[in-house]
Amino acid sequence: MDDLIAVLVLVAPLAPVVVALAVLAGTDATTADRIGRWGSAAAAVPALVLGALALVRAGDPPLTGSWWLVDAPGAFFLLTVSVVGAASAAVSPAWLRTNPSSRAGALGSRRVYWVAFLLFWATLVAVPLARNLGVAWILIEATTAASALLVAFSGKRSALEAGWKYLVLTSLGLTVALFGIVMLYVTAATGEASLAILDWDALGARAGALDHDPALAAFVLIVAGLATKAGWAPVHNWLPDAHSEAPPPVSALLSAALLPAVALIAWRLSLALVPAVGEDAVRMLFGGFGLVSLAVAVPFLWRPLPWKRLLAYSSLEHMGVIALAIAFQHPLATAGLLLHVLGHGLAKSLGFYATVPLLRYQPSAARRPPRGLASLDRGLAGAVGVSLGTLSGLPPSPLFLSELLILAGGFAAGPAWMSVLAAALLALGFLGMAHVLVEGLAGRPSGRRPSSRRGTRQIQVLATAAAVALLALTVAGYALPGSDIVRAVTGVA
Amino acid sequence: MSTALLWLLVASGFGAVAARRPAVAAALVTSQTLLLGAGALAMTPGRSGEFAVAATLLMLKAVLVTTIVALAIRRGRESRPHADESGLLVRLGAAVALVLVLVALVPEYGLESIAAERAATALIATALALVLVRRPILFAVLAFLVAENGIAVAAVSVSGALPLIVEAGIAFDLVLLIGVAAIFHRRILAAFGTTDSSVMQGGARG
Numbered sequence: 001m002d003d004l005i006a007v008l009v010l011v012a013p014l015a016p017v018v019v020a021l022a023v024l025a026g027t028d029a030t031t032a033d034r035i036g037r038w039g040s041a042a043a044a045v046p047a048l049v050l051g052a053l054a055l056v057r058a059g060d061p062p063l064t065g066s067w068w069l070v071d072a073p074g075a076f077f078l079l080t081v082s083v084v085g086a087a088s089a090a091v092s093p094a095w096l097r098t099n100p101s102s103r104a105g106a107l108g109s110r111r112v113y114w115v116a117f118l119l120f121w122a123t124l125v126a127v128p129l130a131r132n133l134g135v136a137w138i139l140i141e142a143t144t145a146a147s148a149l150l151v152a153f154s155g156k157r158s159a160l161e162a163g164w165k166y167l168v169l170t171s172l173g174l175t176v177a178l179f180g181i182v183m184l185y186v187t188a189a190t191g192e193a194s195l196a197i198l199d200w201d202a203l204g205a206r207a208g209a210l211d212h213d214p215a216l217a218a219f220v221l222i223v224a225g226l227a228t229k230a231g232w233a234p235v236h237n238w239l240p241d242a243h244s245e246a247p248p249p250v251s252a253l254l255s256a257a258l259l260p261a262v263a264l265i266a267w268r269l270s271l272a273l274v275p276a277v278g279e280d281a282v283r284m285l286f287g288g289f290g291l292v293s294l295a296v297a298v299p300f301l302w303r304p305l306p307w308k309r310l311l312a313y314s315s316l317e318h319m320g321v322i323a324l325a326i327a328f329q330h331p332l333a334t335a336g337l338l339l340h341v342l343g344h345g346l347a348k349s350l351g352f353y354a355t356v357p358l359l360r361y362q363p364s365a366a367r368r369p370p371r372g373l374a375s376l377d378r379g380l381a382g383a384v385g386v387s388l389g390t391l392s393g394l395p396p397s398p399l400f401l402s403e404l405l406i407l408a409g410g411f412a413a414g415p416a417w418m419s420v421l422a423a424a425l426l427a428l429g430f431l432g433m434a435h436v437l438v439e440g441l442a443g444r445p446s447g448r449r450p451s452s453r454r455g456t457r458q459i460q461v462l463a464t465a466a467a468v469a470l471l472a473l474t475v476a477g478y479a480l481p482g483s484d485i486v487r488a489v490t491g492v493a
Numbered sequence: 494m495s496t497a498l499l500w501l502l503v504a505s506g507f508g509a510v511a512a513r514r515p516a517v518a519a520a521l522v523t524s525q526t527l528l529l530g531a532g533a534l535a536m537t538p539g540r541s542g543e544f545a546v547a548a549t550l551l552m553l554k555a556v557l558v559t560t561i562v563a564l565a566i567r568r569g570r571e572s573r574p575h576a577d578e579s580g581l582l583v584r585l586g587a588a589v590a591l592v593l594v595l596v597a598l599v600p601e602y603g604l605e606s607i608a609a610e611r612a613a614t615a616l617i618a619t620a621l622a623l624v625l626v627r628r629p630i631l632f633a634v635l636a637f638l639v640a641e642n643g644i645a646v647a648a649v650s651v652s653g654a655l656p657l658i659v660e661a662g663i664a665f666d667l668v669l670l671i672g673v674a675a676i677f678h679r680r681i682l683a684a685f686g687t688t689d690s691s692v693m694q695g696g697a698r699g
Contacts, residue, residue, distance in 0.1 A: 138662035145666075145673045152677070157684050161693040164677050168633045171670055172624060175640040178663065179617050182647045186603045189651070195659060214602035 001053060002063055008050040009068045012078075013126040015043035016085070020118035029106035033093035036114040040089030040121075047082035047125050051075040059484035069131035069200065072485040076338045077128040077264045080345035081257040085121040087462065088249035091353045092117065094458060095247050098360065099154065113153060113247075120146040121253065127261040133198040133222075136265045137181055140229060141174050143258060151246040151254075162241035169238045173228025180221030187214045203272040215276040223266050223285055230262040231319050232289040233296040240300075243312035248356055251308060252349035255315040260322065260341045267326045267337075271489070279329060286327035287418050293320030294425040301432030307358060307365040310436060311351045314391050317429050318344045318399075324422050325406045333409025334489050335480040336402040343390060343398035343473055350466045351387035354380060357456045364446055369436050372445025379460030381441050386467045388440060392433030393426065398473040405481065494650060498532050499612035502646065503592075506619035506639050510588045511581055515631040515688075516566050522635045522642075523559040529642050530555040533649045544649075547660040551645055554664040558638060558671050565675040566631070579626060588622035609650035616643025630681060630688045634674045641667050 019039035026032035054075035057063075062071035096110060123143045130136035144167060152163030181198070188197050188206050196202055207215070224235070231239040243251045270282045297317035305313065318340070325337035357380050358365050362373070373381035390397040403426055410419035480486060505525040512518035530552030537545040579587075595618040596611050604610045620640035623632050641663070648660065682688050 134659045134662070138659070138666060141666040142669070145669045148673055149676070152680070155680070155684075157693075160677065160681050160684055164630065164633075164681060164693070167670070167674060167677060168624065168630075168636075171637055172620070172633075172640065175620070175637065175644065176617065178644055179613070179640075179647070182644055182651070183599075183602045186647075186651050189603075198659075211602075213600040217598075217600050217602070 001057070005050065005053055005063055005070055006065060008046050008053070009065060009070060009129055012047040012050050012082075013122050013129070015046055016040065016118040016122035016125065019043050020115045020122075023114040023118070024111055026107070026110070029096075029110045032107060032110040032114060033096060036110075036118070037089055037093055040086050040118070043118075044082045044086035047078055051079035051082065054078070055485065058488055062488075064131055064201075067131055067135050068129045070129065072488050073267075073338060074128040074264065076341055077261055078125065080342055081121075081124045081128065081261060084252055084256045084345050084349045085124070087349055087353065088252050089117070089121075091252075091356060091458070091462075092247070092249045095249060095356050098356070099247075113150070116146040116149050116153075117250065117253075120150060120250075121257075124253070124257050124261055128264055130265070131199055131201075132195060133181055133184070133200070133203065133265070133269060134195060135198075136268075137174065137178060140226075140262055140265065141171070141178075144170055144174070144229075147250070147254065147258065150250045151242045153247055153250070154245070156245070158241075159245040162238070162245035166238040166242040169235070170229045173225045173235060175225070176228075177222045177225025180218045180223075180225060183214060183221065184218035187211060187218060200268050200272050203269075204275075207273050207276040210273075210276040212276065212278075215273065216281060219269070219273050219277045219281065220285065222269060223289075226262055226266045227289055229258075230266060230323075231259045231293075231316060232323055233293040233316060233320070236293065236296070236316055239316060240309055240312040243315060244306070244308045248308070248352045251311070251355075252352035255311065255352065256345035256349040259315060259319050260345065263319065263322050263326070270326055270329075274329070282329060283327045283413075283415075283418075286323045290320045290323030290327055291418065291421055291425070293317065293323060294422060294429065298425050298429045298432065301429050302435070304369050306367055307370055308352070308355055310369060311348060311391075314351075314433065315348060318348070318391070321403060321406060321422075321426070324410065324418070327418070328406065328410045328413045330409035330413040331486050332412060332481055333406045335477075335483070335486045336405030336409060338485065339398050339405065339473065339477045339480055340402035343402060343470060346466050346469055346473070347387050347390035347397070347399065350383055350462060351391065353462055354383040354387060354459055357459050358384070360455065361448055362446060370440045371443035372441075374441045375445045376449055377456050379456040379463065382467075383459045383463035384440050385437065386463050386470070388433060388437040390470055392430050392437060394430075394434070394437075396471065396474050398470055398477050401474055401477045405477075494532050494536060494606075494609060494646065496606075496608045498528070499608050499646065502529060502642065503612055503615045503619070506616055506623075506642075507585065507588060509632075509635055509639065510584050510619060510622055510626065513581075515629045518627075518635055519562050519566055519631065522638050523555070523562055525642055526555040526558060526638055527552075529645055533645070536649060548649070550660055550664050551649070554668060557668050561668075561671050561675050562631075562634065562638075565634070565678050568679060584622075584626045587626050588619055591622045591625075592618040594618075603652075604647060604650040605652060606650065609646055613643045613647040613650070616640065616646060619643075628690050630678060630690050633690075634671060634678065637667070637670060637674070 023035050054070045058072035127139050148163045148167040152159045228235040297313045300313040325333045393399045505521045508521040509518040533548035533551045592615045596614050599614045620636040623636035
């Protein structure tokens, strides 16, 4: 099995690159779409198998290579990235067909879209596999170029502004993180120039001997820099605009795959450096980002926002929950974190995919919240209902269980005020989202009914698959606390 | 790296904050990048082969980035003047304050000289100041460069140097980002008729 894993580690990130090259060979827009869609479905298989194998061997020590690491926590993120990537590729042709082509013409614009999309996805697949902080930084920075072009893909002024803001803020943030990495390298180096100094296990092994002040300064700079890319408030300013303006399949990839993947790197760093910087520093830094993110997001969840902008602020809320789970450093919170990443990924991407038919049949959703979808189309209403119900944390969604686990971990780890505040903010967020859910499904309808089932068939299939997967995740979530997977991260049974 | 050269690098960063015209600021920052590359090359005698390759890479990156910025400026002449920016003293004052605060906050972390540590931190702070106080979007691109130059100062002042693969990765990412930023610069100018970032604020409200 180990040999197979070593092969899959190389194949998984390369497969989308091969599909990108194949798209370039397409002779017309329809062919390019077909290659992109079905090629992506095939390209997701190695990553899915790799993720599944990593979970199967969760009780064993992580498997490592020159630059890569296959472990159970990374597997959750890898599975999320590969499922969301393949689903986004499946939805992309429907969005591309309804949007005007750029000056490059239909085929030219398809090539730009698919190549940028697939390179962005390929880099994201590699992030959870990175064994080394330096390599992880290079991969995260490499996602910026392709994803910034995708955010601005429509060419509208607002999209250009959103793409530019995303490019500048995240790049500057990552530069600050890089400064922290150089500082950490210098602090941890013992004379030889070796990339291995920044390996997660090497950092963990040396952490106890590092000078506290430079290690803490480096840690703060790296996490603060990564926070700009992970969308943690108060350095989240690019997030609402980029999620609103990007094509819906790209918004799904940004929200459900990119943000958690960056959070994973911050999490791995905190696990490695706890002996150097202390548990309190980790708790205060990540707890601060988590609570500020929740506090910034919740008021927006109460406002009548356009559909995609509402989902963007929901991403801010859920990234805040993930930051809190990292802050608490408790086995229950760790179980909640892993469950949250998968559950949020499925529900959020479904919400973004629903945008494609939603804007076709209820164009007003581009300016205000959706209304009365149950009487407009049941398939679309089902997708919006499953997405919003899950994101609000309504039982029996996995996010209800994950948030409960994270709060329980927070109360067990302390300080209690942090968990009390988080619980209050989550309750307020739930009420805001629940209101949108009720209005969205049962309010006064507007727009036009689909003339045939064909227009909403795809979203209906995706909603059904997501609902089944989310319920299965809830059931599996009950077994997560105390499992080998959580034990592998925390070292506690 | 000599203290005089480090001072020159920091001074060119302040010069970019002060410069009225984007082209002058670009000339200062690209000179800073080239100067840093030359400084790194001058340090190669007596160092490892890996350091020599990294220094060459730094110089190559400087030449590539200078070319991209020059092309962006040449193709991006603006028809509309920018709105009044904050005054020279305000800009410089903000940059100096940011530099002093950051230099005071960052503890010693073990580079070959304290001067290199301070210069690296000062350049990162200058980059943040450039983004905060300057409106033309070209300054955001220049800010990447100044910040990356700060990191390069730290990287060449590490005993034994950073691993080559990290240097190469950083250089690749930077060139890619500057390339994408140049594309945005052109498209924003075409869409808005200006590269004044204050004109864009509030446009993205999906």
